[in-house]
Amino acid sequence: MPHPKKKILTVTEITEYCGCNKYKVKRYIARHNILPYSLTVRGLRKDVRQYELTPDMEEYLRTPTEPRGEAKNDAVKEAKRIADGWLTVQEIADKWNCSYMKALDILVTSHAKWKWEDGKPYQGRKLWKIPETLSRQPTVHKVPARISTKKDWIDSLPKIDGAQIKEMVLDERRGKKLVGKTVVVEMKGSGVVFTGKLEFYNMCQFFVRKNGVVNRYRHNEAKVLKEAK
Numbered sequence: 001m002p003h004p005k006k007k008i009l010t011v012t013e014i015t016e017y018c019g020c021n022k023y024k025v026k027r028y029i030a031r032h033n034i035l036p037y038s039l040t041v042r043g044l045r046k047d048v049r050q051y052e053l054t055p056d057m058e059e060y061l062r063t064p065t066e067p068r069g070e071a072k073n074d075a076v077k078e079a080k081r082i083a084d085g086w087l088t089v090q091e092i093a094d095k096w097n098c099s100y101m102k103a104l105d106i107l108v109t110s111h112a113k114w115k116w117e118d119g120k121p122y123q124g125r126k127l128w129k130i131p132e133t134l135s136r137q138p139t140v141h142k143v144p145a146r147i148s149t150k151k152d153w154i155d156s157l158p159k160i161d162g163a164q165i166k167e168m169v170l171d172e173r174r175g176k177k178l179v180g181k182t183v184v185v186e187m188k189g190s191g192v193v194f195t196g197k198l199e200f201y202n203m204c205q206f207f208v209r210k211n212g213v214v215n216r217y218r219h220n221e222a223k224v225l226k227e228a229k
Contacts, residue, residue, distance in 0.1 A: 007053040008037050014053055018061035027078075028060060030088045033125060033213055035100055035199075047099065086115070086127040095130075096138035104200060104207070109135035122215065168203040175201030175224055182228040183208070188221060195228045 009017060014025050028034075029051060036049040081087075087095070093103035107114075112131045117124030175198070183198045185208055196210035205218045 007058075008050045009053055010040070010042065010048050010050055012042075014051065014061065017053070018058060020061045024061060026090075026094075028057060030090050031125065033088070033090075035209065035212075035214065039099075049099075081127070085129050087130070088125055088127060092128060092130060098138040101199065102138065106134055106136060106138060107131075108200070108202070108205070126216070172201065172203040175206060178224065178227055184225045184228050185217070186223050186225050188223060193225075198224065 007017075011022055011025050011029075015022050018025075034051060037052045038050045039047045040050050042048045082091075089100055089104050089107065092107065093100045096103055096106075107128050107130075110131045110133065113129040115127055116122065117127055178198050179201055181198060182195055184193060184195055186193050194210065196208040198206065199209050199214055200207040201224070203219075205216055206222075206224060207214050207216050209215075
């Protein structure tokens with residue numbers, strides 16, 4: 001049999017297709033840290049997020065939820081997590097009514113507190129707390145850098161540690177050009193090399209999506225070597 005065509009749907013369309021409520025869909029998306037597949041337009045609404053409806057996701061959403069004690073405990077645990085202010089990036093993006101990557105960028109540049117859900121590195125979801133002061137408001141768009149024929153501002157960096165700062169800025173520029181592309185990453189010390197989609201990059205850290213999960217790496221932990229061929 002030929003491979004079935006991918007189902008790319010909005011949250012509302014997924015609920016109608018699978019016969020479940022929006023809460024169940026959004027909870028599945030947040031729990032599995034699923035990023036939007038693409039953006040679309042629905043009526044007057046622009047940039048409506050679309051997700052790939054995988055067989056596993058469809059099976060889960062079509063399965064009736066049984067009122068078990070374990071499910072109730074999970075619901076209580078989730079309610080307490082949210083009440084304590086620990087949210088996923090997607091929940092914060094929904095709260096701010098902005099994109100996932102914009103919410104992530106604001107949290108990172110605002111030095112927001114974060115932790116792993118299960119208390120161990122890379123175990124469970126990464127949870128964030130919205131800081132009192134944000135680097136910029138979610139409604140404010142970044143102003144693109146002006147194209148100028150004048151001398152690059154990087155050449156005006158102070159001589160003290162100027163060379164090191166300049167290398168960091170140039171590396172950040174290199175990394176940002178690779179955002180959205182599949183790159184080769186090397187773990188420093190272990191020599192482990194893997195590929196993944198680069199989601200975010202600055203001079204302090206970068207985020208790589210691998211097997212549907214986005215992980216954060218500091219530059220002293222790993223290095224983006226090049227674009228994967």
